[in-house]
Amino acid sequence: MRNHYIKVTKIILWVYIILCFVIAGLNNGYKSRASADVVQIISWVWHFYENYVKTAFILICGFLTIKIAGGSAKMRKKNLIGFFASALCVHIIAPIVTKNSELYLFAMPLPWSTTPLQLMYPESSIYLTRHPLWGTFGITCALIFYVIMTAIVLIGTLLFGRRWQCSTLCLFNGFAAEVFDFAIPLAGKKKKVTKSGKKIFAVIKWAIFALSAFLSLWWVLFLSGIPVFDISKAAGKIELVKYLFFELFVSMFFWIFFIGRGYCYYCPLGTFLGFISKLSGQRIKTNNTKCVSCLRCNNTCPMSIKIMEKAQKGEDVADLLCVGCGHCIDACPSKTLSYSTRFLDKIKNAKKTYPDPAKSLEKVEK
């Protein structure tokens, strides 16, 4: 049965990738030459696909992944429940409530995309195309949604570490890496990122982060009325190329041939959240008395972090790349590993100090 589930997940991932390419092609190429009626149809298909088809894929493949992973994969289960809730809120409930089917464009904080900043500039192409459809009220709603999502991501990461966004909320690459994990790569066998591969990713990561930070800063200065060169047109185009090539196309290339988290190695938002997770005290706790040196944690880590070497010494793993997926925790046969932050530690300590009175009573009665 497990193999059948994997096959179904692979087929759905192929469909997802093909649809993404077709719709991105129609939307960013053909649409500019099409008649007004055709443009309307393409937009409708695009939004229906992004909201309803994608959510259906997340629910179906998430359910299959829980089945494939088995009952002991508790962290994975939590990740998938998070993605179900995130997809339902961002792709179904919020668009229905606000009557705006493009809200998902505003679900990822800076520096991932400057789209929300561009929407504040009346001469930008996003403002010129959306204002006739949404009106000033609709634009305000989209920006409020963006501010709420940014607060949820940043405050959540400060409390719960990078796991909050990258393994629970992210509807760009995080969900795909988890929901389609057993189907990736579609061609060939699972691969690990080598030492030199990690170095290449590090170069791309800092280049993309510098570009994203520059674009974000430029838009903030420009919108604040501070005199800077007007590069608004070029900035919009660079953002589009960045999205189509480095985000959409390359992520899918990784899913087909390589690993699910490929894009997460250099995602500018992930890089930024890595620093916030440092502030949150995020780490994988280890206990060297229990490590049996089986290497399963290292083998399962999608970010190629050397966990076992730390576990053998009883040291915590606090790596900027850690997306908090918990695969290492699920894979550990001696249950040596656990995920924590300062806030989670406080909750655990409070539970120890003030145990649940019902449970304490049960113990006394026994």
Ligand code: SF4
């Ligand atoms: S690194 Fe970026 S793409 Fe990956 S899960 Fe985190 S926010 Fe999403």
Ligand code: SF4
């Ligand atoms: S160290 Fe563990 S939690 Fe962090 S990315 Fe690797 S497998 Fe996921």
